Amino acid sequence: MAAALHFGGVKTPPSIAAKETLQSQSLWPQQLRFATSVASRPFLCRSFKTSCSSRVLKVSCEAANLDVLEKNVTATVNAGSSGSQLTCVMKFGGSSVASSERMREVADLILSFPNERPVIVLSAMGKTTNKLLLAGEKAVTCGVTNVSCIEELSFIKDLHIRTMNELGVDKAIIDKHLEDLEQLLKGIAMMKELTPRTRDYLVSFGECMSTRIFAAYMNTLGVKARQYDAFDIGFITTDDFTNADILEATYPAVAKRLYDDWISDPAIPIVTGFLGKGWRTCAVTTLGRGGSDLTATTIGKALGLREIQVWKDVDGVLTCDPNIYPNAHPVPYLTFDEAAELAYFGAQVLHPQSMRPAREGDIPVRVKNSYNRNASGTLITKTRDMTKAVLTSIVLKRNVTTLDIVSTRMLGSFGFLAKVFSIFADLGISVDVVATSEVSISLTLDPSKLWSRELIQQELDHVVEELEKIAVVNLLQKRSIISLIGNVQRSSLILEKAFRVLRSLGVNVQMISQGASKVNISLVVDDDEAEQCVRALHSAFFENDLPELVIDRGNGKGNGSPSGL
Ligand SMILES: Nc1ncnc2c1ncn2[C@@H]1O[C@H](COP(=O)(O)OP(=O)(O)O)[C@@H](O)[C@H]1O
Numbered sequence: 001m002a003a004a005l006h007f008g009g010v011k012t013p014p015s016i017a018a019k020e021t022l023q024s025q026s027l028w029p030q031q032l033r034f035a036t037s038v039a040s041r042p043f044l045c046r047s048f049k050t051s052c053s054s055r056v057l058k059v060s061c062e063a064a065n066l067d068v069l070e071k072n073v074t075a076t077v078n079a080g081s082s083g084s085q086l087t088c089v090m091k092f093g094g095s096s097v098a099s100s101e102r103m104r105e106v107a108d109l110i111l112s113f114p115n116e117r118p119v120i121v122l123s124a125m126g127k128t129t130n131k132l133l134l135a136g137e138k139a140v141t142c143g144v145t146n147v148s149c150i151e152e153l154s155f156i157k158d159l160h161i162r163t164m165n166e167l168g169v170d171k172a173i174i175d176k177h178l179e180d181l182e183q184l185l186k187g188i189a190m191m192k193e194l195t196p197r198t199r200d201y202l203v204s205f206g207e208c209m210s211t212r213i214f215a216a217y218m219n220t221l222g223v224k225a226r227q228y229d230a231f232d233i234g235f236i237t238t239d240d241f242t243n244a245d246i247l248e249a250t251y252p253a254v255a256k257r258l259y260d261d262w263i264s265d266p267a268i269p270i271v272t273g274f275l276g277k278g279w280r281t282c283a284v285t286t287l288g289r290g291g292s293d294l295t296a297t298t299i300g301k302a303l304g305l306r307e308i309q310v311w312k313d314v315d316g317v318l319t320c321d322p323n324i325y326p327n328a329h330p331v332p333y334l335t336f337d338e339a340a341e342l343a344y345f346g347a348q349v350l351h352p353q354s355m356r357p358a359r360e361g362d363i364p365v366r367v368k369n370s371y372n373r374n375a376s377g378t379l380i381t382k383t384r385d386m387t388k389a390v391l392t393s394i395v396l397k398r399n400v401t402t403l404d405i406v407s408t409r410m411l412g413s414f415g416f417l418a419k420v421f422s423i424f425a426d427l428g429i430s431v432d433v434v435a436t437s438e439v440s441i442s443l444t445l446d447p448s449k450l451w452s453r454e455l456i457q458q459e460l461d462h463v464v465e466e467l468e469k470i471a472v473v474n475l476l477q478k479r480s481i482i483s484l485i486g487n488v489q490r491s492s493l494i495l496e497k498a499f500r501v502l503r504s505l506g507v508n509v510q511m512i513s514q515g516a517s518k519v520n521i522s523l524v525v526d527d528d529e530a531e532q533c534v535r536a537l538h539s540a541f542f543e544n545d546l547p548e549l550v551i552d553r554g555n556g557k558g559n560g561s562p563s564g565l
């Protein structure tokens, strides 16, 4: 039987009617408590689904016992308090919490928003994740007796102990972690192998230690804070170690745990970014490099918070990677689609999957600079005014492999494309950019699903071997994808300008593709020409005063006048 629950408002007790959704105009703790308590009672619910935005919570559930459900709804609503609820997520990346000074600065920053009651998500301090990975790799070959001399292990210990000393927190809070870390490295040395599962457990020490230190520091300031390991509070993931996906069960579980604790004993939650728990193995998993952004947006959606803030070391999302072009400018507004595309095509500033929960929950994401808090940053929302927008950002993804596949006509055109993609699916390799004709297909392979390495030669040989059964295959390595993120409604204008720039550099574009997302045009060029192209494109699009880039004739097609190049 499908039970339907309807909240008329926060003060009105809910009534049970024959509908399938519970809706509320504002998200109050008691509604979330209700939703999560229903979700957590399998005897009560056969199936349960929620989606929430900052204003609307929808719950559909199929109840096994309506009487019990009704009592539960009433009890939970009456017990709830409409007082101070959690308001936003603030995520601070490794660069923001790299030292004791930075942690002080971040605490000060959090306290400078007295009207917020934030959930804090932290990454590991500075480059700790990289150091842990290096320590693990060294442990594989160095022998058990040499583990304590691994330089990266000493670095990590020194950094964390010094930070605790300087912040005046009790060093005992991470004693056990430091001991276990060394034991783990000895285990790796003994086994002479570092599996993806062990790798995830190894890197989890970074976030587990940074959050404990920071929560303890907040407590020394007289601000009540409570540390949480994400894998203990309901972050349930697939068992794809090193690149796990968050499962739907995470949302009600995390909401329940954080809200229950907040209501019974309010304290600022300090949550480990990047980590989860595999649903079959129950082992620690990680969400892929930069995954703390995804932790933040997941919490934002789970709790239906007002805003998700990600604090970085740059003034927001920039017009291109500042390491390629130091004068890149902050982009004030982006849509979730633009930000997702930008992240997916290689802009390190955001995790590729992090926009999904924010978009589903329709929760604005603000990218801010913890080193320059007055900078306005970038606001990412579902829609924005695109009438004046042409190009938003230029993104470079290096060291990409491309494949040109020409059918030997053993299969019809439908069969050919289907067969090509089934080969990639069977081998678990993602494809980024695709250009097709009836009998040929060119595509680029995405190495990002593999942990900090490119597709290895053996895997590529296997792909080619399989494809050669139906096609002539040409594999080209050391290519780059330049993604032009912006208003693809103006693609002719963007392409005209881009090709002028590239022609003036004597660069030949090897593949071009315009995504269905309508925000991205991808161009494939040689690796060694790519940075030069990005710099020239940046100055043509963002630094030259080119009137045709801003004038709108009201028909959405630009004025088509030739560029000044
Ligand atoms: N388009 C871009 N906009 C902003 N930063 C970018 C962009 N492309 C690459 N970056 C790099 O991303 C870095 C910020 O991301 P990240 O290192 O993940 O931050 P954090 O560790 O603070 O979360 C910047 O320091 C910058 O070097």
Ligand SMILES: N[C@@H](CC(=O)OP(=O)(O)O)C(=O)O
Residues within 6 Å of the ligand: 092, 093, 094, 095, 123, 124, 129, 130, 206, 273, 274, 288, 289, 290, 291, 292, 293
């Ligand atoms: N510490 C992890 C997770 C993370 O999100 O880090 P950061 O916020 O510093 O990018 C990493 O380095 O990948």
